[in-house]
Amino acid sequence: MSQxxxxxxxxxxxxxxxxxxxxxxxxxxxxxxYDYGQLGSELKNNIKNYWWTAxxxxxxxxxxxxxxxxMHPKTWKASGHVDAFNDPLIDNKDSKKRYRxxxxxxxxxxxxxxxxxxxxxxxxxxxxxxxxxxxxxATNTNVLRRQKTIDDIxxxxxxxxxxxxxxxxxxxxxxxxxVCPVSGSKNWTDVRQFNLMFNTELGAVSGDAGIIYLRPETxxxxxxxxxxxxxxxxxxxxxxxAQIGKAFRNEIIARQFIFRMREFEQMEMQFxxxxxxxxxxxxxxxxxxxxxxxSLGLGDENYRFHDHIKLAHYAxxxxxxxxxxxxxxxxxxxxxxxxxxxxKSHEEHSGKKLRFFDPETKESFVPYVVETSIxxxxxxxxxxxxxxxxxxxxxxxxxxxxxxxxxxxPVKVAILPLVKKDGLPEKAEEILKILRINHNVQYDAKxxxxxxxxxxxxxxxxxxxxxxxxxLEDNAVTVRERDGMTQERIAISDLASYVxxxxxxxxxxx
Ligand code: ATP
Numbered sequence: 001m002s003q004x005x006x007x008x009x010x011x012x013x014x015x016x017x018x019x020x021x022x023x024x025x026x027x028x029x030x031x032x033x034y035d036y037g038q039l040g041s042e043l044k045n046n047i048k049n050y051w052w053t054a055x056x057x058x059x060x061x062x063x064x065x066x067x068x069x070x071m072h073p074k075t076w077k078a079s080g081h082v083d084a085f086n087d088p089l090i091d092n093k094d095s096k097k098r099y100r101x102x103x104x105x106x107x108x109x110x111x112x113x114x115x116x117x118x119x120x121x122x123x124x125x126x127x128x129x130x131x132x133x134x135x136x137x138a139t140n141t142n143v144l145r146r147q148k149t150i151d152d153i154x155x156x157x158x159x160x161x162x163x164x165x166x167x168x169x170x171x172x173x174x175x176x177x178x179v180c181p182v183s184g185s186k187n188w189t190d191v192r193q194f195n196l197m198f199n200t201e202l203g204a205v206s207g208d209a210g211i212i213y214l215r216p217e218t219x220x221x222x223x224x225x226x227x228x229x230x231x232x233x234x235x236x237x238x239x240x241x242a243q244i245g246k247a248f249r250n251e252i253i254a255r256q257f258i259f260r261m262r263e264f265e266q267m268e269m270q271f272x273x274x275x276x277x278x279x280x281x282x283x284x285x286x287x288x289x290x291x292x293x294x295s296l297g298l299g300d301e302n303y304r305f306h307d308h309i310k311l312a313h314y315a316x317x318x319x320x321x322x323x324x325x326x327x328x329x330x331x332x333x334x335x336x337x338x339x340x341x342x343x344k345s346h347e348e349h350s351g352k353k354l355r356f357f358d359p360e361t362k363e364s365f366v367p368y369v370v371e372t373s374i375x376x377x378x379x380x381x382x383x384x385x386x387x388x389x390x391x392x393x394x395x396x397x398x399x400x401x402x403x404x405x406x407x408x409x410p411v412k413v414a415i416l417p418l419v420k421k422d423g424l425p426e427k428a429e430e431i432l433k434i435l436r437i438n439h440n441v442q443y444d445a446k447x448x449x450x451x452x453x454x455x456x457x458x459x460x461x462x463x464x465x466x467x468x469x470x471x472l473e474d475n476a477v478t479v480r481e482r483d484g485m486t487q488e489r490i491a492i493s494d495l496a497s498y499v500x501x502x503x504x505x506x507x508x509x510x
């Protein structure tokens with residue numbers, strides 16, 4: 001399956017089964033905005049719950065908050081977002097389409113990269129088994145020439161951006177003869193910086209003074225509350241503050257489904273540490289986040305850790321955790337060592353001290369911060385796309401199954417009376433009442449049992465419980481398991497603990 005087909009299948013499955021719908025679809029949708037449906041919101045809640053439990057409940061020194069989306073506008077001046085949260089933009093005068101200049105250049109580079117791949121493929125064809133790809137890449141003149149072109153373009157682009165020379169960026173686009181993918185013309189406007197923050201106006205204040213931003217990240221709600229939480233919670237360093245919430249960015253190129261949206265959700269944790277210990281905590285959180293992902297069993301080979309070489313102005317170390325999405329490896333999460341940049345800057349802009357007083361050394365200082373920041377929607381896409389399978393069961397039978405980690409599945413158990421009579425629905429009802437206290441459970445009595453299994457496979461339900469005539473006699477039911485499709489007879493009195501042991505959140509922490 002090509003990458004594009006893979007993503008298309010996930011999108012259409014997500015819509016068909018009530019996971020994700022285009023926003024305001026009856027009006028033809030709004031680009032880069034999506035709604036989570038009845039099953040999508042369950043899956044999303046389970047991911048949140050797993051993250052919150054791992055961060056807040058399992059760590060004595062991490063607490064959670066829920067800050068407002070609207071914040072004092074000075075917050076965003078202090079954080080650097082007003083001045084520096086920009087993308088370089090360029091418009092094509094013929095198509096009136098707007099592009100990110102850096103993306104146009106990246107796409108151009110990707111084309112040269114593809115030519116290198118073709119050179120390598122040719123080499124392989126020519127030399128067969130004796131082909132040494134690394135040596136070929138290091139010595140072939142065509143490959144070396146193309147690689148030099150790529151390096152030159154990258155260097156020029158970086159120099160232009162670092163020197164804030166937008167004319168040089170435009171000159172580069174013209175020199176590379178990059179055309180608009182829609183109009184095919186090279187009729188470009190100048191490049192200008194475009195701030196990604198959405199703004200709106202406070203009701204009671206007119207003019208510029210009333211401008212207020214929708215937060216572009218949740219982190220600042222934590223920084224401005226650092227002292228409130230530290231004092232009211234009597235927290236000692238090192239300690240963390242976690243938060244899950246919406247963030248908004250006016251992304252120029254919003255595509256690839258819920259991967260890049262203008263309204264999305266982040267799960268962030270800022271860990272406050274003594275200056276000088278940040279490198280050690282940075283490694284600690286990288287390892288912890290790796291474990292969190294590994295427990296889900298999405299496959300270690302689907303993750304890549306990518307250290308940043310060029311660091312943001314506030315960071316002294318940073319890495320991306322990339323996931324193998326249907327579109328290839330892309331950023332899922334970031335772990336950043338943010339120094340004392342944010343707290344110091346808020347001290348300067350607010351005039352208030354944001355320091356930790358160490359009662360032992362009697363010193364007071366601005367803590368350093370190590371943060372972990374993961375996009376909830378990207379995690380949702382990682383789980384969903386990784387889960388989607390079309391399985392061949394032999395003899396012409398196939399099934400579409402979502403192999404979602406059991407603990408995250410939107411519906412944990414389906415309760416299926418074999419027939420809608422003879423007291424079986426009543427028995428099913430009894431079981432439903434017991435299990436629904438701890439789990440999201442679905443009752444389904446329509447159609448043959450095979451079709452009902454397929455329906456549950458398609459939404460990723462781990463366990464299907466069938467109540468048959470024998471159940472009335474032996475007080476036992478047949479439990480069918482999603483992945484192995486194996487069946488087991490279980491006493492109704494053991495059901496609650498049987499289900500818990502397989503699908504509860506606790507299984508992810510064992
Ligand atoms: P990208 O380079 O993909 O734009 P970023 O480096 O700007 O992402 P951060 O500012 O580090 O992202 O935000 C932390 C996390 O928030 C990202 O790792 C990602 O999972 C998520 N995220 C960022 N922007 C979006 C978006 N537009 N839609 C969905 N999730 C997003």
